[in-house]
Amino acid sequence: MRPHSPRDPAPSLGFGVGFVTSVIVTLSLVPIRGEINRATPALLLVLPVVAAGVVGGRTAALATAVVAAGAFNLAFIPPYGTLKVDVVDDAVALGVFVAVAAAVGTFVAREAERRRAAELRVDEIQALHERYEAVVAERERLAAEATRLVVLEQVDEQRSALLRSVSHDLRTPLATIRAVTSDLRAGAAYDDATRDELLDLVGDEAERLDRIVSNLLSLSRIEAGALKPDRQAVALDELVAERVARLARLFGQVRVQVDLPVDLPLADADYSQLDQVITNLLENAARHSPPRSTLRVGARRHNDMIEVWVADEGAGVARFERERIFQPFRRGDGSASTGVGLAICKAIVEAHGGEIGVQGVPGGGARFLFTVPVRHG
Amino acid sequence: MDDGGTVLVVDDEPAITRALTAALRARGYRVLSAATGAEALARVASDGPAVVVLDLGLPDLDGIEVCRRIREWSDVPIVVLTAEGAENRKVAALDEGADDYVTKPFSMPELLARVRVALRHRRPVGSTFDDAVVVVGDVCIDVAQRIVSVGARVIELTPKEFGLLVVLARHPGRVLTHRMILEEVWGPEYGTETQYLRVYASQLRKKLDDDPRSPRLITEPGVGYRLVDRGITDPPLRSTPE
Numbered sequence: 306m307r308p309h310s311p312r313d314p315a316p317s318l319g320f321g322v323g324f325v326t327s328v329i330v331t332l333s334l335v336p337i338r339g340e341i342n343r344a345t346p347a348l349l350l351v352l353p354v355v356a357a358g359v360v361g362g363r364t365a366a367l368a369t370a371v372v373a374a375g376a377f378n379l380a381f382i383p384p385y386g387t388l389k390v391d392v393v394d395d396a397v398a399l400g401v402f403v404a405v406a407a408a409v410g411t412f413v414a415r416e417a418e419r420r421r422a423a424e425l426r427v428d429e430i431q432a433l434h435e436r437y438e439a440v441v442a443e444r445e446r447l448a449a450e451a452t453r454l455v456v457l458e459q460v461d462e463q464r465s466a467l468l469r470s471v472s473h474d475l476r477t478p479l480a481t482i483r484a485v486t487s488d489l490r491a492g493a494a495y496d497d498a499t500r501d502e503l504l505d506l507v508g509d510e511a512e513r514l515d516r517i518v519s520n521l522l523s524l525s526r527i528e529a530g531a532l533k534p535d536r537q538a539v540a541l542d543e544l545v546a547e548r549v550a551r552l553a554r555l556f557g558q559v560r561v562q563v564d565l566p567v568d569l570p571l572a573d574a575d576y577s578q579l580d581q582v583i584t585n586l587l588e589n590a591a592r593h594s595p596p597r598s599t600l601r602v603g604a605r606r607h608n609d610m611i612e613v614w615v616a617d618e619g620a621g622v623a624r625f626e627r628e629r630i631f632q633p634f635r636r637g638d639g640s641a642s643t644g645v646g647l648a649i650c651k652a653i654v655e656a657h658g659g660e661i662g663v664q665g666v667p668g669g670g671a672r673f674l675f676t677v678p679v680r681h682g
Numbered sequence: 683m684d685d686g687g688t689v690l691v692v693d694d695e696p697a698i699t700r701a702l703t704a705a706l707r708a709r710g711y712r713v714l715s716a717a718t719g720a721e722a723l724a725r726v727a728s729d730g731p732a733v734v735v736l737d738l739g740l741p742d743l744d745g746i747e748v749c750r751r752i753r754e755w756s757d758v759p760i761v762v763l764t765a766e767g768a769e770n771r772k773v774a775a776l777d778e779g780a781d782d783y784v785t786k787p788f789s790m791p792e793l794l795a796r797v798r799v800a801l802r803h804r805r806p807v808g809s810t811f812d813d814a815v816v817v818v819g820d821v822c823i824d825v826a827q828r829i830v831s832v833g834a835r836v837i838e839l840t841p842k843e844f845g846l847l848v849v850l851a852r853h854p855g856r857v858l859t860h861r862m863i864l865e866e867v868w869g870p871e872y873g874t875e876t877q878y879l880r881v882y883a884s885q886l887r888k889k890l891d892d893d894p895r896s897p898r899l900i901t902e903p904g905v906g907y908r909l910v911d912r913g914i915t916d917p918p919l920r921s922t923p924e
Contacts (some may be wrong), residue, residue, distance in 0.1 A: 480787040481697040488705050488790035499704050
């Protein structure tokens, strides 16, 4: 059951309104009833019926019509003060009045009812619309929440990918160091050459750990938005020569060929950051170089930038992987290390206003290429 | 002086390969190396090594898959190198036919001991044994008479405890997974009832009167058990390698 609303017809109120207005109309017309035509009160007495119909509906209208007819008869049809009707004309007039009043009252009541129903429907539609909007808003909120969860999940996934990658990268050199030191400690009697080789191995792996830690520190600076290059004049030929020498044992049987023009201008860069880019690219290239192949490092000026490249003769990087390998934790195919090295290169190069990319090399291999600004003045 | 046999080292990390190569050569083994699973399979086929040391994390093939493929046609002992915490990987490798495992980072003496054990016992689990008496250190098992003695003391074992001891003693020094032991002693349908095993292992350890600091029956958490000869010490390193 629908609760009672203010717009529902109120039969008693309607009848009250009809009754009172009928009395008022009748009383106000009685003093002048000698001067007016009998049609005037008849027409005016239809008004209370209309009012009763609007307010109280059909029943109220019909009841008021009866009251109005009574009042008409009492006050305006001679003999006054009685319900007697002497003249046929008057009887007809009374009959027509009752019929017209009933018809008008019913019609008005039905119209009012229809109007009420229409208004009610408008209300219902309004309410439905509001509910619909609430549902849409809720759905949007839920969708936003779901998106947020997906993003959080991705961040979470990246975190655990980082942790996996880091623990793998840290453990690998540690495994070598532990194996060698435990061996030496157990009193293994090696000839001098083997002993030196093993000690070098420990030194190299310790340096490798140091490079990994540097990369991790850079990564946290990048994530904190604190990677601000401290620019100075950098002589690339010095930097490359020193780095290649320090990584010598990493290259093993791979030949390194450095080809820098003598008139190469100074770079405007953060020395240690640029060193990190070169180191990561060299380490990456060494890892993908087949034994006895050649690894080439070169540079040339290109307008206001210096272009630097590191090329290996390994398997190369598939076209679809060339963007992805610069994202953190993307190991290239077949690589067992460094999920973050190339991503750090990209962040550093871009912080200097340069670009980095990788190309294929005719005959196989990958050529990593980046740009860094020329130092002016 | 290659009388120790040939060891194939399979690892994609050149540093660890170099360290292993040096240590193994110094002990008189001939050493071959491979950096990928495919290369490892080819080497096993062409060079017939006496033992394979296999890192499970290879760039091309999963190490467990490499174990499976080697086992399709070869009984060469396999010692796998695994990352710390990867118990399920260890179990999977052992179930696929690996003989033992060492967790990275490992100590070289530990790895060398595993290699020696693998070389000594090349019989796969489940093959038939006809020796009536099995001896591991001071533990002597008369399989036919069902009599077990520890030193001079004879101990009473229930049939299941006896079965457990026998299966472990037939592979001394070698880890057997829970499933291997359960299937062997209790039957194939008990392969996952690890709880049984824990109870019997605990009882057996008490009856053997194991010293908790150096027990004969060693628990490999999440993997299985191994029975070791507490009397064995590693042979001394030869002073002039090659």
